[in-house]
Amino acid sequence: MKDPVGSFEAIKDNFIRYVKTAFKTKFDSVESEREVLLNEDKVLFRQPWIEPLPEYLSSGKTIDSLTANDLPGLNEVHAKTFKGLVSRGLVKGYELHSHQSQMLKQALSGKNCIITSGTGSGKTESFLLPLFAQLSKELSTWSQPDVISQNVDNWWNGNLSMREIVDAENDFTLAKGVQQRGHETRPQAMRAMILYPMNALVEDQMTRLRIALDSDPVREWFENNTVGNKITFGRYNGTTPVAGKLFKLNEQGNREVNTSKLNTLRRELQSIERNQSKVEEYIIQEREKGNDVDDIELKSFFQRLDGSEMRCRFDMQVAPPDILISNFSMLSIMLMRDIDGPLFEKTRSWLDCSDLAEDQRENEKSNRIFHLIIDELHLYRGTQGTEIAYLLKLVLKRLGLHPNHPQLKILASSASLEPGDERSLQYISDFFGFLGVDDVKDKFEIITGELSPVDPLSNKDAPLPTKPFIEICKTYVTAKQQTDDSLFSGACISAGNLLSQAFDFGVTVSTVEDFLNLLLHPKLKLRERFFDASSVVEGRK
Known part of the structure; x- marks a missing residue:
């Protein structure tokens, strides 16, 4: 979004226009007084807040530069598959945060993990990376599927009879x-269940998974590397x-x-x-x-x-997706309905390795891991939390698992759990059904996000001149948000040269790109200025 404040104003004006139109009166004085009230803060709206996201400590490694030490349990083939898949969609060329690489390593080492970093820190990627690593181990062993029927991807538009459908x-x-x-020949079962407290978060997760597993670059990678197999995912809620x-x-x-x-x-x-x-x-x-x-x-x-x-549901009932995304209300209903039974029964059969000969089952079980992933873990407290905790126990029982089962991996995100806090550890134990604080300490790793250090501004650092930035905002509005407009580019060039002169950079700005590069000049300390303006020190903002 290029203009968040402008977007806020447009939404506010649209709502006020609706109120004035739908509830118009014949009294001009009433109309005027109402418009004044509707434009006041705390009546119809609140003034927007802009929250700069903190910068988290980098691991210094991209997906491609991860070593065998970073990926315990993955051999060379598995690691190559994992890197190829993840780099096409989930995490592209940028460096992983330190907490992301740490969670990946700890989860692959056998720990249950909870990520507690802040908003915008990549918590979703933190719990998806270990899941994708485990799926990559399986993906390289899946058998080649049969030829796809010509009606599979278009039967709803054809003239097939009811009996053919x-x-x-x-x-x-x-x-x-x-x-x-x-057409698949591999075992079909849920490898992971991702549970969210509300459908809005489910929708957000779907967009990420579509990029990670169904975007054009990933489709091309699947086609060239997996003999026709794909990692599947499905949303199972009221909109499915x-x-x-x-x-x-x-x-x-x-x-x-x-x-x-x-x-x-x-x-x-x-x-x-x-x-x-x-x-x-x-x-x-x-x-x-x-x-x-x-x-x-x-x-x-x-x-x-x-x-x-x-x-659709009917497809998932006969072939459970590798990753199922839902909410607790829907999960409760699924556990009670016969029609949804195959999702659990086929997953339990897969965990039991029922598709293999008896002498192969025990060795293979260590490679078949069910991931239970809970988002916003801290929300489930009180009566609701107790009900959901019992619901999860029913799910595990249905799958033939228990909290300490070697084929169960628990991953979660939370905003408030602390690794050294006894009450946090007791909450985890109670919620998932472990044997107390010591058991949680042994089985779980709570990973916090470490902020990248920022040097404070000194009294010697001159304030930024405001006039150049005000002019940029004005011309941006005048140019109707077209950043290639000559008025806008001229304002950026003028602002850049003023900043260069004020801070003695000795640089001539002649393009918008020059201006943007100038803003990143270390002497300007733009990052430090944002951090200073957003910090609270000794009770003062």
Whole structure:
């Protein structure tokens, strides 16, 4: 977002315009007085706060520069697979934060981990990296899938009969020829369950997973490196199409295909496909106009039906996704419904290595790890926390696991747990069902985010002149937010030369890029100035 304050003003004005239009009166004095009130802070809105995010300590390593010491338990093939996958989407060329690399190493060493760094510190990547590392170990061993049926990725638009779509002989599930993953030959089970307190956070996670596992660069990598396999993920909540069953009882009490439910599913999938097509058309149009478009980010806001993301409940019920994303309310319902039973039963069977010969099972179990990932762990307290703690125990029991089971890995994020605090450790023990504080100390690693040190400003550091920046803001508005406008570039060049003169840089600014580079000049101490303005020292702001 280039103009957060301007965006706030536009949203505020739109709401006020709605109130004035929907509840208009014939009295001018009332209208004027109401408009004054609506434009006051604490009536309809609060003035925006801008919070600069702190800079966290870097590990000094990118994904590609991680060594065998950073990736315990991964051999050379596993490490190559992991780096290739992660560098295409989840974490690209930038250096990992210290807490991210630490959590990756500790989790691969056998510890359950909780990350407690602040907002914007990459907590999501912190718990996804260990999961992706474990999945990479499996990915390199998965067998090649069979040929995909020609109807798999378009059956909702075709003329297939009900019997060709629904298998009435197999408990009215989707027929193998239209199942999204009916061609796979590898074991299908949940390798991870990621649970969020609310659907808004689920949606945010979906965009990240689409970039990490279903963006064009990742699709290309899968195609070239995994003999046709993909790591799958699926959102399972109230918005996932379609609730219910694919059969109904007729007047004689016999089962028959539920045509209404099937047609609803068709419409839902057709709508998703249209949205996907509109995004691709928009990207093409914008590029034809010469505009820069981040196609990977834009596509991540919309589901694609032919990739790694599972498209409907019926597909997930016959082939559980490797990563299932849901919330606790939905999980509670899933545990009670027969139709959702296969997600748990197939996962338990996979953990038991039932697909292997008996003499191979014990050795393989150490490679089959179920990840239970909890976001915002600190929120689950009181009565609600107790209910959710019992719910998790039911999930583990359903899967044949227990808190200290060697095939269970717990990863979580929290904003308030402290590694040395006895109450925090007792809370973890109670919530997950461990045997007390000492057990938690032995099994868990609580990882805090360490801030990158910032030198304080001294009294000798001259304040920044404000006039150049005010002029930039004014011309930005005048140029209608077009950064390539000559007025805007002229203001940036003028501001740059004023700063260069004021701080004796001896640099001539002739382009906007020169101005941006000047702002990063170490003598300007822009980072230190932001930190100083946002710090509280001895009770003073």
